[in-house]
Amino acid sequence: MPLKAFRGPKVWLWRWRRNPLKRRADTMEAWVLLGAWLLTLLAGVFAGLAAARSVGDGLARERVEWHPVVAHVLDKAPGSAGSRSGSSGSSESSESSDSSNGERVWARVGWTVADGSAHSGQSRVPAGSRVGTPVTVWTDLQGHLVTRPATAAEAHLRSALIGGLVGLSAAAVPFVAGLVARGRLERRRMDRWDAEWARLGPQWGRMTG
Secondary structure, eight states: OOGGGOOOOOOTTGGGSOOTTOOHHHHHHHHHHHHHHHHHHHHHHHHHHHHHHHHHHHHHHHHHHOEEEEEEESSOOSSOOOOTTSOOOOHHHHHHHHHHHOOEEEEEEEEEOTTSOEEEEEEEEETTOOTTOEEEEEEOTTSOEEOOOOOHHHHHHHHHHHHHHHHHHHHHHHHHHHHHHHHHHHHHHHHHHHHHHHHHHHHHHHHHO
């Protein structure tokens, strides 16, 4: 009967204890496991911290470089302002209805940067906005449209989440490699035990018979 059926209870750190029955394969497996755990810890920590710092620095730079600019609607925005009174003659009634329904659509807007050059692009504006309606957009240093930068609290949360995901992904590589190496060493050890048992088992049977 192969020895794979006889697995006793696990003893912690048995590979590091002095034992005359311990073989070179056991010592090799111990070092493989130790190296895999160390690489898993170091890869996860350093990769996670590096990713979190990179994301945090990038978001902090966006908060400094990106700024709001007042733009104006160039083409009438799709949709209806949804005025309850039914009159659309005044801009005041349009703006009040825009704020009441809250629907925003894409429309072409134009703005001027600090050097005086004019820019245009697509931005979300209240539905039914007329030509010339002022809207606030965010631009970078080159005057290109960007999204609103993340606040300090949002940036901290985002960098922590991304750093955690990157750390786990990086740690998974040496962890899985260590498990694969351990599995191969264990199979090799059990195969050798089976071979020894097949060779010596019959002799023990004759000695005890």
